[in-house]
Every structure is written in C-alpha cells, then in structure tokens.
Amino acid sequence: MGKTDLLIPAERIERSILLIRGQKVMLDSDLAELYGVPTKALNQAVKRNSERFPSDFMFRLNVAEKRDVVTNCDHLTRLKYSPALPNAFTEHGVVMLANVLNSKRAIQASVQVVRAFIRLRQVLASHAELAGKLDALEKKYDSQFKNVFEAIRRLMVPPVPARRRIGFGVKERVDLVSQGSRPGLTSGRLV
Secondary structure, eight states: OOGGGOOSOHHHHHHHOEEETTEEEEEHHHHHHHHTSOHHHHHHHHHHTGGGOOTTTEEEOOHHHHHHHHHHOGGGGGGTTOSSOOEEEOHHHHHHHHHHHOOHHHHHHHHHHHHHHHHHHHHHHHHHHHHHHHHHHHHHTTTTTHHHHHHHHHHHSOOOOOOOOOSOOOOOOOOSGGGTOOTTEETTEEO
16 A cells, blocks of 8 residues: 555545544544445444543534534534534544444545644644744844744734625715705705
8 A cells, every 4th residue: 555545635634633622633424434434334333332432532522512613614514404413533533443443444544544643743843843943032032133023923823814894885974964064055045
C-alpha cells in the first residue's frame, strides 16, 4: 500500500475533525462514510464491543452539542432531523473502531485519519511555538519593534469576514421640518 491507495483526500478527513468538549474528535457518521459502512452498523459494532470504548475514546453528544455541530458544519446537515445523538470518537477511539470493524478499508482509512490527527497536532504545535518565539523577541527588542510585533499579532488572528448587508439601505435624511422650513414652501406659500 503506497500513497496511491489513498481513499479520501486528506482535506476531507481534516474537515471532519471537530473540537468538542476540548477534545479533537470525529463523529460516527463521518467515520462510517470513511470506513464504507452504514452508520447504524458502525454503532452496532460499538455497542457489541462497549468495553473497548471507555469515555476517553468515545462519548455521545448531548442535544445542545448536536445542534451546534449541525449549525456550524455544512456536511452534517443530514443529522439535523435524526432522532439519535451521534457518537464522537477521539483519535484513540478511531483506531479502536478500525480494529472492531476489522476490514481492509477500515484499516486503511484509520491510518489516514491518524495521520490527519498528527498533522493537526503539528500545525497547532508550530503555531504555539511561533507565538512563543514572538514573545521572546518582543521582550528582547521591546520598545524598538513594538509596532511591528503588534502588526504581526494582528496578522496571526484570522480575519472576521465582513457580512454584506442585504436589502435596501436608507440614507440618512435631513429633517427640514424640525429646522422650521419645508421644501417647496416659503412662508406658507408654494414656490
């Protein structure tokens, strides 16, 4: 198995990794899609092997978490009207799930998912490392480059997209009535 055996693009896997309860997780529906099994079959396998999935490997979302996930993730809109609460699997839960399913595709997908978790961890670590280096430089060259460091910090924060207002805009109008005159009238007579 080489790089040509990739099942799903890495971006798709990385997009499925969510931050819930302070943990990076993937939902059962995304994993079922990756592993090529129905979500119901995946959850049945988890129930049959519940001792392999302690709370630090898997947890069930509550109603508020499910609503937030459906609202924020476009690819999860199919969960909106599902009566079942989805399961969330941590990195270790994903590996255990591949062992429980025990199919060739599940094992290949599991390797890809673990690699995506590792890449995500490396990106976060490099971001933290960069922030630490900036702090050290800022202390060293405090007053000389204060403006430069502030500009760099502003660039590190992702921009909030400006929402374009829709509909008709009303321009501010000058209220001439309150000023004592009306357009077209002079001393109560039409001009």
